[in-house]
Amino acid sequence: MSRKILIVEDESLVAYDLKLILTRAGYRVCGIADSVPEALEIMEEQKPEMVLLDIFLKGDLNGIDLAAMLTAKNIAFVYLSANFQESILEKAKATQPYGFLVKPFREKELLITLDVAFYRHQNSIESKLRREQGLEQLFKNIVAEPINWKQKLLKIATSLQPYVPFDYLTVIVRTSAGFSDEAISFLRTGFDEYQVIGINEFLNITNISRARLKEMQAESPLLTKTAFYNDGDFTTLQSRFPVKKLLANALHMESFLGSPLVNSKGDNVCFSFYSRKPDCYSTDHVVLLDRLHRSLLTAMEDIIPVDHGETAPFKNDVYAGKGLSEQNKAAGFRDIICKSHQMLTVLDHIAIVAPLDTSVLVLGESGTGKERIAKSIHYLSPRKNKPLVVVNCASMPATLIESELFGHEKGAFTGAVEKRTGKFELADGGTIFLDEIGEMPAELQVKLLRVLQEQEIERIGGKGPIKINVRIVAATNRNLEKEVEEGRFRLDLYYRLFVFPITIPPLRERKDDIPVLVRHFLERYAQKSGKNITGVTPDVMTQLLEYQWPGNVRELEHFIERSVLLADGPMIKHTYLPKLQSKKESSVYKDVATDRLKTIDENAREHILDVLRRCNGKISGKDGAASKLGLPPSTLHSKMQKLGIRKWE
Numbered sequence: 001m002s003r004k005i006l007i008v009e010d011e012s013l014v015a016y017d018l019k020l021i022l023t024r025a026g027y028r029v030c031g032i033a034d035s036v037p038e039a040l041e042i043m044e045e046q047k048p049e050m051v052l053l054d055i056f057l058k059g060d061l062n063g064i065d066l067a068a069m070l071t072a073k074n075i076a077f078v079y080l081s082a083n084f085q086e087s088i089l090e091k092a093k094a095t096q097p098y099g100f101l102v103k104p105f106r107e108k109e110l111l112i113t114l115d116v117a118f119y120r121h122q123n124s125i126e127s128k129l130r131r132e133q134g135l136e137q138l139f140k141n142i143v144a145e146p147i148n149w150k151q152k153l154l155k156i157a158t159s160l161q162p163y164v165p166f167d168y169l170t171v172i173v174r175t176s177a178g179f180s181d182e183a184i185s186f187l188r189t190g191f192d193e194y195q196v197i198g199i200n201e202f203l204n205i206t207n208i209s210r211a212r213l214k215e216m217q218a219e220s221p222l223l224t225k226t227a228f229y230n231d232g233d234f235t236t237l238q239s240r241f242p243v244k245k246l247l248a249n250a251l252h253m254e255s256f257l258g259s260p261l262v263n264s265k266g267d268n269v270c271f272s273f274y275s276r277k278p279d280c281y282s283t284d285h286v287v288l289l290d291r292l293h294r295s296l297l298t299a300m301e302d303i304i305p306v307d308h309g310e311t312a313p314f315k316n317d318v319y320a321g322k323g324l325s326e327q328n329k330a331a332g333f334r335d336i337i338c339k340s341h342q343m344l345t346v347l348d349h350i351a352i353v354a355p356l357d358t359s360v361l362v363l364g365e366s367g368t369g370k371e372r373i374a375k376s377i378h379y380l381s382p383r384k385n386k387p388l389v390v391v392n393c394a395s396m397p398a399t400l401i402e403s404e405l406f407g408h409e410k411g412a413f414t415g416a417v418e419k420r421t422g423k424f425e426l427a428d429g430g431t432i433f434l435d436e437i438g439e440m441p442a443e444l445q446v447k448l449l450r451v452l453q454e455q456e457i458e459r460i461g462g463k464g465p466i467k468i469n470v471r472i473v474a475a476t477n478r479n480l481e482k483e484v485e486e487g488r489f490r491l492d493l494y495y496r497l498f499v500f501p502i503t504i505p506p507l508r509e510r511k512d513d514i515p516v517l518v519r520h521f522l523e524r525y526a527q528k529s530g531k532n533i534t535g536v537t538p539d540v541m542t543q544l545l546e547y548q549w550p551g552n553v554r555e556l557e558h559f560i561e562r563s564v565l566l567a568d569g570p571m572i573k574h575t576y577l578p579k580l581q582s583k584k585e586s587s588v589y590k591d592v593a594t595d596r597l598k599t600i601d602e603n604a605r606e607h608i609l610d611v612l613r614r615c616n617g618k619i620s621g622k623d624g625a626a627s628k629l630g631l632p633p634s635t636l637h638s639k640m641q642k643l644g645i646r647k648w649e
């Protein structure tokens with residue numbers, strides 16, 4: 001049966017032209033609308049599978065307004081517009097369309113864009129379904145586990161993290177009798193590491209009394225539906241929700257998503273997700289939570305104790321108390337050392353995509369660790385015992401790259417004295433990592449597109465296509481959109497590869513990673529050189545945090561290697577960084593995502609947690625955290641209490 005398309009376009013000539021092309025190509029145009037209300041009417045009746053959407057329409061609402069409604073209904077859409085001013089393009093992009101067409105466009109371009117859009121939508125529906133079913137099963141398994149209710153709740157929270165990201169999550173119960181004290185929160189402190197914040201820790205962090213908290217809670221209205229508030233919207237929301245304001249100020253949260261569940265007894269169980277990213281949440285998250293509503297509610301009814309007398313203490317303050325690298329390794333990430341919330345999100349994305357066969361495009365500046373990410377995708381996938389073949393498209397001459405990738409038969413061209421098996425065949429059953437894909441010559445891009453579409457290759461001089469089963473992970477440090485715009489990269493290939501992009505931020509935007517990377521490289525190079533180097537001086541660390549790292553992690557690694565060789569004592573005391581590039585901003589650690597200076601308490605809290613982690617939770621004694629911090633154990637205890645850090649167990 002032919003696929004149904006709705007055209008939403010206020011220029012009737014363009015609309016009829018589109019209809020003609022689409023009908024000729026075998027699509028069914030189920031309507032033409034020139035405004036959002038008319039489009040909604042046709043959608044209700046005709047249920048189109050795809051909408052071609054102009055941005056400027058008749059009436060008050062525009063194409064971007066309609067896009068949000070389409071996402072909520074899981075209908076794919078492609079924008080068409082005469083001009084995309086930067087501000088509009090930004091807004092349009094945020095609605096996650098399945099394609100863009102700039103008027104005037106050629107017939108072929110339109111058909112390819114639609115083909116790719118259908119493919120991507122199908123892919124995303126399948127992965128969304130798998131994701132929902134997977135989560136529902138996971139909730140059931142968690143409920144059945146022989147662990148206490150708080151541990152179950154934490155497991156539910158961590159299983160949601162890859163899909164609805166959060167730095168802080170509160171689950172609060174409001175019964176007809178008012179708020180329950182069992183409100184519980186989880187503060188993310190590592191990839192799989194959370195600190196449980198109970199009522200006492202919350203009061204410590206926010207510095208208010210229990211009675212005042214009760215008053216504030218009573219002043220807050222009840223959330224009635226799942227909704228998100230990014231950036232400025234979140235600030236506005238805080239004026240009506242004093243507890244949220246308190247929390248946002250204390251922990252510097254910048255966006256919020258609330259999802260209330262009402263159980264059979266009329267109790268309201270509300271999940272409040274907070275993020276330090278100003279624009280963390282989208283309609284996608286709301287749709288997912290609404291779809292999971294029933295299974296989440298069933299799980300919550302089993303988990304939240306009916307008898308609040310259950311007193312079994314929660315075993316660990318911090319869930320998974322391993323060292324950072326150990327922790328990441330345990331989660332299957334190969335040597336990805338990181339701590340920043342930006343990189344934790346990257347790891348979440350890897351965890352989502354690795355088990356699937358989807359192509360992945362890794363984007364990021366040179367030296368940010370793209371190859372590492374590609375490797376971890378392979379080693380976390382069911383293909384892990386099959387080959388991972390790495391090809392650097394930039395380092396091969398254009399004349400050789402085809403035979404390198406696809407192989408050749410003996411005598412296929414002058415110099416082909418022997419048959420050669422190409423990289424794609426070598427990777428059969430496994431993964432091929434195409435590094436620097438932006439450098440691939442145009443004629444090879446067509447061949448790569450064919451591999452992606454048909455899963456087959458043809459050797460140079462070969463007799464016919466050979467079926468292969470290879471997953472593609474590609475990477476580039478170029479701006480591929482610009483390459484497409486300037487005609488150097490094929491639009492159709494771009495969309496095929498862009499199914500699951502992972503962007504690695506530059507090191508200067510995730511400075512929280514610098515101290516852990518420094519420690520990691522110091523250990524490695526100190527061991528290699530046989531020197532006993534224990535750390536860098538605070539002064540050096542300040543300079544490392546201020547420097548802009550144009551060469552990213554690679555440059556930091558080389559810097560540490562060099563410093564270890566030059567060091568004449570147990571501490572690195574000097575930096576040998578290019579002077580001009582170091583930027584004097586502040587000697588205080590910054591939360592780079594928000595460009596906000598961290599408070600003294602925040603720095604102290606992170607530092608104490610870090611030292612505790614390194615001492616395996618030991619406080620007193622020669623190798624305990626108190627001695628490392630130069631404090632009497634009793635002082636450390638009271639500092640921990642003040643900062644809401646409970647004993648590490």
Ligand SMILES: Nc1ncnc2c1ncn2[C@@H]1O[C@H](COP(=O)(O)OP(=O)(O)OP(=O)(O)O)[C@@H](O)[C@H]1O
Pocket residue numbers: 335336337338364365366367368369370371372373435477553554557
């Ligand atoms: N998170 C990380 N943890 C540990 N080491 C890292 C991390 N990120 C990068 N590195 C190190 O930095 C160096 C550069 O990483 P990688 O080669 O993966 O970067 P890339 O983005 O692929 O660079 P290019 O674009 O230049 O190929 C590697 O030697 C790797 O050891």
